[in-house]
Amino acid sequence: MYHLYKKNELNFSLVLIVSYVVSFSVADGFSASLGTEKIITAPVAIVFTLFLLVFVSKHNLKEKYGLCSFHGSPGNYLYFIPLLLMMSINLWNGVAMKLSVLETVLHILSMLCVGFIEEIIFRGFLFKALYNDNVKLAIVISSVTFGIGHIVNLLNGRDFIPTLLQVCYAIATGFLFTIIFYTGKSLLPCMIAHGFVNSSSAFAVENSSIKFHIISSAVLCIISLSYALWILRKTKQFDEYENKDKR
Numbered sequence: 001m002y003h004l005y006k007k008n009e010l011n012f013s014l015v016l017i018v019s020y021v022v023s024f025s026v027a028d029g030f031s032a033s034l035g036t037e038k039i040i041t042a043p044v045a046i047v048f049t050l051f052l053l054v055f056v057s058k059h060n061l062k063e064k065y066g067l068c069s070f071h072g073s074p075g076n077y078l079y080f081i082p083l084l085l086m087m088s089i090n091l092w093n094g095v096a097m098k099l100s101v102l103e104t105v106l107h108i109l110s111m112l113c114v115g116f117i118e119e120i121i122f123r124g125f126l127f128k129a130l131y132n133d134n135v136k137l138a139i140v141i142s143s144v145t146f147g148i149g150h151i152v153n154l155l156n157g158r159d160f161i162p163t164l165l166q167v168c169y170a171i172a173t174g175f176l177f178t179i180i181f182y183t184g185k186s187l188l189p190c191m192i193a194h195g196f197v198n199s200s201s202a203f204a205v206e207n208s209s210i211k212f213h214i215i216s217s218a219v220l221c222i223i224s225l226s227y228a229l230w231i232l233r234k235t236k237q238f239d240e241y242e243n244k245d246k247r
Contacts, residue, residue: 042113122149147170
């Protein structure tokens with residue numbers, strides 16, 4: 001795998017994305033057929049996570065892919081208060097124990113791993129593979145690819161409209177997380193927020209109202225885009241990038 005990585009980082013990131021989407025879709029399918037949610041997905045998620053951790057550690061890539069302390073003034077990031085607001089969104093409609101204890105544990109383990117995996121694949125490997133050619137294009141591709149990847153939920157039986165809305169706010173949150181990584185050099189805040197949002201879905205009270213889905217999706221988009229623009233304004237990273245590019 002390291003040979004492929006050294007040869008072409010973009011191809012390596014695409015292989016990771018395809019492997020992740022296929023393996024998790026198959027694992028979810030098998031879990032459903034066995035009658036216990038995430039019973040196969042959780043072990044797959046743990047193995048995938050360990051592989052990525054070992055890979056970046058063995059080849060001294062932690063700093064490059066954001067597994068390091070956060071850089072920059074917390075004040076420029078509103079002390080991450082908007083992230084805390086986003087992390088609570090699954091609980092806005094109430095809290096309920098929907099799954100058995102075993103399924104709840106498996107769900108939380110799987111979703112924490114997914115938060116780590118998706119961040120390091122889309123914000124780490126994919127973004128960094130495109131970073132040197134054009135930062136702005138890299139941010140757009142990383143964000144849009146992450147959002148569109150959620151279309152796979154249609155294959156898992158999700159309804160079309162909620163999935164389409166999920167794609168939209170995933171692009172927005174993907175943009176925000178990429179900006180946080182680009183400016184702060186660390187993926188840890190994004191991994192924590194992403195993992196918590198995913199995990200808390202186990203306790204979310206389902207609301208089938210399209211109106212609720214539209215409102216919550218719109219709120220996520222507004223928070224994500226506004227917060228990302230605030231960060232760029234405070235850190236002035238793009239100004240520095242453009243000035244460096246003109247020299």
